[in-house]
Amino acid sequence: MPSILVTRNVGPAAMAKLEASGFDLIVNPVDAEPTRAWVLENIANPDVISVCLMHGQGSDKVDEEFLNACNPNLKTVSTFSVGFDHIDVKGANARGIKIGHTPGVLSDSVADITTMLVLMTMRRVQEGIDLIKSGGPTAPLLTPCARSIPLANALQWPKLPWAPFVMCGPNIGHPNLTIGFLGFGRISEVVVDRLLAFTSKTAPPTILYNSSRARDNQAQLDADFSKRWGTTVRRAEVDEVAEKSDVVIVLCSLNPSTTDLVNAAFLKKMKKSAILVNAARGPIVNSEDLNAALDAGEIYGAGLDVITGEPHVAPDHPLVLNSRCVVIPHMGSADMDTRAAMGDLCVSNAIAGAKGEALVAEVKV
Amino acid sequence: MPSILVTRNVGPAAMAKLEASGFDLIVNPVDAEPTRAWVLENIANPDVISVCLMHGQGSDKVDEEFLNACNPNLKTVSTFSVGFDHIDVKGANARGIKIGHTPGVLSDSVADITTMLVLMTMRRVQEGIDLIKSGGPTAPLLTPCARSIPLANALQWPKLPWAPFVMCGPNIGHPNLTIGFLGFGRISEVVVDRLLAFTSKTAPPTILYNSSRARDNQAQLDADFSKRWGTTVRRAEVDEVAEKSDVVIVLCSLNPSTTDLVNAAFLKKMKKSAILVNAARGPIVNSEDLNAALDAGEIYGAGLDVITGEPHVAPDHPLVLNSRCVVIPHMGSADMDTRAAMGDLCVSNAIAGAKGEALVAEVKV
Numbered sequence: 001m002p003s004i005l006v007t008r009n010v011g012p013a014a015m016a017k018l019e020a021s022g023f024d025l026i027v028n029p030v031d032a033e034p035t036r037a038w039v040l041e042n043i044a045n046p047d048v049i050s051v052c053l054m055h056g057q058g059s060d061k062v063d064e065e066f067l068n069a070c071n072p073n074l075k076t077v078s079t080f081s082v083g084f085d086h087i088d089v090k091g092a093n094a095r096g097i098k099i100g101h102t103p104g105v106l107s108d109s110v111a112d113i114t115t116m117l118v119l120m121t122m123r124r125v126q127e128g129i130d131l132i133k134s135g136g137p138t139a140p141l142l143t144p145c146a147r148s149i150p151l152a153n154a155l156q157w158p159k160l161p162w163a164p165f166v167m168c169g170p171n172i173g174h175p176n177l178t179i180g181f182l183g184f185g186r187i188s189e190v191v192v193d194r195l196l197a198f199t200s201k202t203a204p205p206t207i208l209y210n211s212s213r214a215r216d217n218q219a220q221l222d223a224d225f226s227k228r229w230g231t232t233v234r235r236a237e238v239d240e241v242a243e244k245s246d247v248v249i250v251l252c253s254l255n256p257s258t259t260d261l262v263n264a265a266f267l268k269k270m271k272k273s274a275i276l277v278n279a280a281r282g283p284i285v286n287s288e289d290l291n292a293a294l295d296a297g298e299i300y301g302a303g304l305d306v307i308t309g310e311p312h313v314a315p316d317h318p319l320v321l322n323s324r325c326v327v328i329p330h331m332g333s334a335d336m337d338t339r340a341a342m343g344d345l346c347v348s349n350a351i352a353g354a355k356g357e358a359l360v361a362e363v364k365v
Numbered sequence: 366m367p368s369i370l371v372t373r374n375v376g377p378a379a380m381a382k383l384e385a386s387g388f389d390l391i392v393n394p395v396d397a398e399p400t401r402a403w404v405l406e407n408i409a410n411p412d413v414i415s416v417c418l419m420h421g422q423g424s425d426k427v428d429e430e431f432l433n434a435c436n437p438n439l440k441t442v443s444t445f446s447v448g449f450d451h452i453d454v455k456g457a458n459a460r461g462i463k464i465g466h467t468p469g470v471l472s473d474s475v476a477d478i479t480t481m482l483v484l485m486t487m488r489r490v491q492e493g494i495d496l497i498k499s500g501g502p503t504a505p506l507l508t509p510c511a512r513s514i515p516l517a518n519a520l521q522w523p524k525l526p527w528a529p530f531v532m533c534g535p536n537i538g539h540p541n542l543t544i545g546f547l548g549f550g551r552i553s554e555v556v557v558d559r560l561l562a563f564t565s566k567t568a569p570p571t572i573l574y575n576s577s578r579a580r581d582n583q584a585q586l587d588a589d590f591s592k593r594w595g596t597t598v599r600r601a602e603v604d605e606v607a608e609k610s611d612v613v614i615v616l617c618s619l620n621p622s623t624t625d626l627v628n629a630a631f632l633k634k635m636k637k638s639a640i641l642v643n644a645a646r647g648p649i650v651n652s653e654d655l656n657a658a659l660d661a662g663e664i665y666g667a668g669l670d671v672i673t674g675e676p677h678v679a680p681d682h683p684l685v686l687n688s689r690c691v692v693i694p695h696m697g698s699a700d701m702d703t704r705a706a707m708g709d710l711c712v713s714n715a716i717a718g719a720k721g722e723a724l725v726a727e728v729k730v
Contacts, residue, residue: 010529116490128696164704164707165704311523311527334533334534335536336534336536342529
């Protein structure tokens with residue numbers, strides 16, 4: 001009897017859909033990440049023809065070890081994520097295994113968090129929270145008037161000498177901003193939709209984006225984007241995105257060409273008044289270089305939904321301690337509707353794969 | 366020689382405009398809040414015909430004491446704020462003193478912070494920050510799957526047992542949300558513009574608002590609002606706003622009728638899944654009642670740009686300690702462009718008043 005292996009309970013509605021599929025289910029009996037050994041043992045079972053794979057913290061790597069352990073009947077691995085940097089897609093495809101993922105359904109949710117991080121970073125919210133919660137920001141205040149303020153050892157809110165520009169940040173509505181994207185897929189497009197509700201109507205921002213390669217129809221594509229959003233939108237090289245942007249937003253996929261893309265050299269090219277937001281994958285931004293750039297005032301601030309090494313990030317991580325950086329624990333797609341939709345798409349891919357049908361959303365590389 | 370009294374340096378551009386006005390200036394010599402005695406002494410000077418008053422932490426109260434100390438030639442007091450709860454407007458007007466303030470120029474900036482707080486609160490960002498920074502959230506996690514998680518004493522990010530719905534909050538894009546406003550002036554209108562970039566396009570939110578009194582043309586006004594935003598917008602009583610809203614946004618002015626408007630009774634009427642954002646004035650929301658409602662799970666979360674007693678809010682204030690509440694230090698209008706525009710409007714009011722002309726923006730009560 002053919003089976004679908006489920007590495008983790010994916011929520012009540014998605015589990016019900018799996019149960020109604022007619023396939024046997026082999027479900028991880030505990031509501032926690034399975035051990036790697038449990039995964040490897042079960043994918044060797046010749047009855048398993050499809051895997052519904054929770055994006056976890058190690059047990060989910062589809063690497064040579066995983067692929068060598070797979071039984072020859074396995075048709076599909078369906079990951080509960082849009083990103084697939086934990087999966088050797090070419091290796092899987094070479095063995096006749098299709099990879100499913102969950103694009104589209106999380107674009108709005110990640111775009112919400114990305115837009116929120118842009119606002120939080122421009123408006124210095126982490127400094128504000130630190131001021132209230134724990135004795136003040138960890139770096140000197142940034143605004144002109146504030147530079148002349150003698151910083152007390154414990155600069156708490158009651159002791160903050162208020163002045164017109166104290167705790168002021170740059171304005172998302174400032175005329176003629178430049179907003180730069182590294183990666184310009186579905187999520188970036190939704191972020192543009194969101195940000196244009198905040199930016200200047202009379203002098204709208206220029207949108208620069210870098211994508212992995214220029215398209216043949218690049219000029220037409222950019223003309224279409226510009227028309228759609230009523231402002232200049234065009235592809236640019238990475239250096240130009242760094243140099244010209246007031247807001248740099250990282251939303252590319254993680255691969256060897258994007259690892260450390262935002263490094264010391266990139267950060268030095270950025271404006272001192274510019275901010276950086278990463279809502280993609282941690283290793284695209286070099287943490288040490290970012291922290292040094294923030295401390296040196298090379299950029300104004302940073303907002304991170306993701307960080308290298310997550311979730312193994314200690315409270316004394318330099319970027320966590322730095323008031324010019326807000327770090328949140330990879331909550332990009334963490335709303336209840338979105339996770340339910342991801343669960344639905346994940347099991348739909350697994351069921352379609354088990355039936356030998358085309359996946360609803362297959363990773364193509 | 367007629368003089369303008371300037372209680373605080375209002376920034377370089379605004380100070381230059383004052384200097385170019387032709388009036389003598391009496392400027393607080395230190396870049397800090399003046400003493401009350403300094404203010405009272407200087408407004409008694411018969412040369413002072415206009416006051417440019419920085420919104421401060423006590424020295425700026427225009428009360429009976431202030432009005433009794435004013436010289437008889439004083440024509441205008443111009444506050445560097447849109448709110449005027451620190452000013453006895455009727456008392457001032459009765460003595461022939463006009464009050465200027467700074468409406469309009471800060472609407473976008475406050476709307477940005479308000480929208481950001483809606484997103485932060487729905488998406489549980491304070492819990493996320495606490496998880497990373499200081500050993501975990503201070504209240505049990507809220508989402509269904511999370512309830513079954515045994516909470517470690519130190520629930521830091523590395524120890525968080527990830528599951529599909531852990532740290533998930535409600536979705537701003539959920540179909541048919543109800544968004545309720547207490548106060549529906551300029552800032553609220555801009556907040557609606559912003560939020561509609563995030564909410565469902567196919568099932569847009571209903572907007573309910575309470576304003577101090579129904580207008581004669583209320584039906585037409587609501588029809589115009591509904592047409593403008595392409596969804597149902599209507600005035601509602603306070604109780605209906607509390608009962609039906611998924612998001613309650615406080616943006617009314619502070620006065621005796623709005624003090625403690627959001628109290629235990631209001632909070633009990635709210636949905637357990639609803640959030641509250643206050644970007645107006647602290648005392649409109651009762652802090653003790655809010656903290657009790659959060660701890661009892663009567664509402665889902667709160668985001669506060671303002672809080673009763675500010676800035677005298679200690680790090681161990683119950684709402685500051687509560688992970689279900691994000692508190693930021695009254696940063697609503699704190700972007701550099703906006704504060705410069707407020708400075709310009711503040712000095713323009715002061716100069717117009719000194720000249721005996723109509724103020725650019727006069728408080729009318």
